[in-house]
Amino acid sequence: MSRIARRFATLRAQGRGALIPYVEACDPDYDTSLAILRGMPAAGADLIEVGVPFSDPSADGPTIQKAALRGLKGGASMKRVLEMVRAFREGDDGTPxxxxxxxxxxxxxxxxxxxxDAKAAGVDGLIVVDMPPEEADLLAAPAAANGLDIIRLVAPTTPDARLPIxxxxxxxxxxxxxxxxxxxxxxxxTDELAAALPRLRRATDLPIAIGFGIRTPERAANAVSVADAAVVASALLNTLEGTLDADGKATAKTVPAVLEQLRGLADAVHAVSKTASK
Amino acid sequence: MSATETQAGANSLRSGPDGRGRFGIFGGRFVAETLMPLLLELDAAYKAAQADPEFQRELDFYLKDYVGRPSPLWLARRMTEQLGGAKIYMKREELNHTGSHKLNNVMGQILLARRMGRTRIVAETGAGQHGVATATVCALFGMKCAIYMGATDVERQKPNVFRMRLLGAEVVPVTAGAGTLKDAMNEAMRDWVTNVHDTYFLVGTVAGPHPYPQMVRDFQAVIGVETKEQIMAAEGRLPDAIVAAIGGGSNAMGIFHPFLDDPEVKLIGVEAAGCGLDSGRTAASIERGRPGVLHGNRTYLLQDEDGQITEAHSISAGLDYPGVGPEHSWLSDIGRADYVGATDQEALDAFQLCTRTEGIIPALESAHAIAYAAKLAPTMGKDQIIVVNISGRGDKDIFTVAEHLGVKL
Known part of the structure; x- marks a missing residue:
């Protein structure tokens, strides 16, 4: 059983939903992003998404675009991202x-x-934004061979007939x-989410995380009341951005501010009892 | 006259792309899931339109009476004499309404968008030629129009920005990155993904996710179809070489495609070498790039070792793009077309050569093709023939050229 499957099984047994925060690698520098990553489990993260900066993130809004550029400026490369995960794994073997x-x-x-290399570093799953099922063969075999989960995106525009694909x-x-x-x-x-989830549940037994546009503890709680997890990215990155100095460098406030906000989101998510919704 | 090409046979180089939108390893559909169902819908709608004679009739009507096709094939006598080699013909795409080849594609896609019931159009533009063409057809059909244009390009292509606004389009300057075509493309994709319910993304070149490279090529192939007929009428034979400028590559793909199965015709794409192919300030994606994935397709890209896309550079805003259409990448790999570079300076020289010998002010984009043709012609015999695609007119570029010549307007 993969770390991701294990984590969701544990949460399900506890009747809890999951919070999945996002941290952009090397934003604004390697040490700061690693400190945030290391602090996330204690602040309530159940799983963590690590953003791999790309020069042209065409599916992302201004907040993640800026974070990606800061990450690149901060020295991000694929090698560096994997180093960061490896460093995290030295102290945490449970958080996917x-x-x-x-x-x-x-x-x-x-x-x-x-x-x-990703598997060896301690990565558990991959989300490749611009790789729909039609192009998934690029990664399918090597990901399977290394036991990496491929997390698929599904959108409001995805028709029912396409869900099996x-x-x-x-x-x-x-x-x-x-x-x-x-x-x-x-x-x-909340209504849109409540309407969307049943059609996904009919098509898959996998846990469902909701992302894009979840900015507050209330929204995060709403999301896990219908789904299994809430992903929060831009809201945390906005907070991080707000703590940077005039040159875009991290300050003493950067790590605590992000983790503090994460704690608030996690408390709201973990207050939702999942036993009734299943 | 018909824009439709004759059916390609099994061994034809014209039968691509395959069912996955691939030309060899290039092309494909690398987009977020939100857009994938829209691409499948677009592909189906395009296939249905292709099979519908009424669509072709409608397109032919607009191409003739609105765009002004066919465009002439002009024998450039004085330039030929001055260069002292092969006979140079110019395919006069700059005479189309709005002043470039862009309207051929835009006319086809706007008719398709209308068939699909879309009411709002978004497009990216570099030099502004595609933006102007798109704004034009949106005015013609009374559709809402948003044009994304890099802030740098907004600055260096002011006349076209004003034209688009006169035509009723909203021009959105994009400040991300270097503020050029690549960044405009990202932003147009973001608009599309946000407004999928009523918006059609009208891509201006033979790049992007399938079916755009194929569709744009098909709509531009009218250039090559006409050229073939015209050169046969004028010379009784096919040309020895066809030369066209490459940014994304739509004018080149349009004139090349009908000749792909004629091996005696050399096809030459001229990329913008910028300050020189090895200067680090270039837009020559095929000559100095590696295959990678950007803007929905796999193709040659200017990128660093880590797969981050690097900024392109060219004096010509229309060529200032770090990628190229996937079919060109494939044609380069299989050796059917040759890709060469022309520098900013060579393009400026060719701009003046064409203006003074033929009385035709070419777009700086097209000047890259002229620059290479001017090198090639003297190496060929006087009985040989080169066709150069004059993809656009240069009125929009006079400010840039004046600046480089040290003239204040």
């Missing part, structure tokens, strides 16, 4: 780590070598992109 990024840096690294080859969990749009913009309403 999912890398989120775009195809080209993986292709440049070499898909097979990437999957081997999307979920074929998916593992770990399913990421529901709750709005048509880029990250960190509009928020889906």
């Amino acid at each position: 780590i999912i890398l989120m990024g775009y195809t080209n840096p993986i292709e440049a690294y070499g898909p097979e070598r990437f999957c081997m 999307v979920f074929n080859g998916a593992s770990g969990f399913v990421y529901y992109v709750s709005i048509t749009g880029v990250t960190g913009t509009r928020t889906a309403s």
